[in-house]
Amino acid sequence: MGVLNITPDSFSDGGSFTQIESAVQHALKMAEQGATIIDIGGESTRPNALPVSTDEEIQRVVPVIEGIRHKSDIAISIDTSKADVMKAAIEAGADFINDVYALQRTGSLDMAASLGVPVCLMHMQADPTTMQDQPHYLNVVEELNDFFAQRIAACEQVGIAKGKIILDPGFGFGKTLQHNLTLLAKLKEFESHGCPILAGLSRKSMFGQLLDKKVDERLIGSVSAALLAVANGASIVRVHDVAETADALKVYMAVQAAK
Numbered sequence: 575m576g577v578l579n580i581t582p583d584s585f586s587d588g589g590s591f592t593q594i595e596s597a598v599q600h601a602l603k604m605a606e607q608g609a610t611i612i613d614i615g616g617e618s619t620r621p622n623a624l625p626v627s628t629d630e631e632i633q634r635v636v637p638v639i640e641g642i643r644h645k646s647d648i649a650i651s652i653d654t655s656k657a658d659v660m661k662a663a664i665e666a667g668a669d670f671i672n673d674v675y676a677l678q679r680t681g682s683l684d685m686a687a688s689l690g691v692p693v694c695l696m697h698m699q700a701d702p703t704t705m706q707d708q709p710h711y712l713n714v715v716e717e718l719n720d721f722f723a724q725r726i727a728a729c730e731q732v733g734i735a736k737g738k739i740i741l742d743p744g745f746g747f748g749k750t751l752q753h754n755l756t757l758l759a760k761l762k763e764f765e766s767h768g769c770p771i772l773a774g775l776s777r778k779s780m781f782g783q784l785l786d787k788k789v790d791e792r793l794i795g796s797v798s799a800a801l802l803a804v805a806n807g808a809s810i811v812r813v814h815d816v817a818e819t820a821d822a823l824k825v826y827m828a829v830q831a832a833k
């Protein structure tokens with residue numbers, strides 16, 4: 575899964591032609607490098623990020639989805655928590671929902687059910703503005719399994735079949751370094767729900783803490799972690815560095831095939 579963030583530049587709020595074109599080109603390049611999914615997000619989840627209105631988020635993501643769809647039938651996930659953005663994105667050609675709030679925000683659960691597409695349910699403790707203050711769990715794996723069971727039940731109650739659900743521990747979303755390492759080490763413990771696991775580790779601050787590296791120096795750490803996530807049961811890895819990660823996973827799969 576290649577990451578495509580549609581963020582504003584100093585000239586426009588993300589809706590300018592050049593920005594749409596460059597986003598589409600980036601998506602096509604990631605597809606060429608081996609991405610099988612493009613994850614499109616119009617609102618940053620960074621703690622200090624400015625909130626984006628529904629209309630603005632739609633104006634950012636829809637033209638890019640349409641532009642990609644014009645040139646490629648690669649799978650597209652919409653990274654949003656807003657019901658109306660989900661609707662507009664799926665109608666524009668996106669294939670499934672990637673919701674860091676696991677369909678907990680107003681109207682999103684019913685919207686996902688009515689759209690009838692698969693959904694990735696990610697765990698987050700608290701919300702982006704407070705989640706990294708004092709992340710605390712009695713048992714992080716157990717608490718995330720309880721969360722997944724509860725969200726899966728909520729989905730099944732509105733008619734979203736379990737076969738349409740992907741689970742994601744939400745690395746870095748209300749977790750300390752130790753929590754993130756435990757979740758990666760014990761990723762297989764989430765297989766009990768019978769849903770594929772998605773892991774998003776790419777360039778995150780855990781590598782800053784582990785390796786004392788800035789965001790643009792975390793390639794090796796990120797590729798290493800992506801390979802470990804797949805070795806520990808992840809079916810999808812969400813990454814910025816598609817070509818490098820694709821090579822690492824090719825090596826992993828080749829060795830797996832030789833077992």
Ligand SMILES: Cn1c(SCC(=O)Nc2ccccc2)nc2c(=O)[nH]c(N)nc21
Nearest residue numbers: 619653696742744745774776777778779
């Ligand atoms: C939208 N989204 C995000 S955004 C956060 C991010 O990439 N931060 C970040 C990126 C680069 C450097 C530092 C931090 N992370 C996930 C995830 O882990 N799983 C799923 N499913 N979706 C996700």
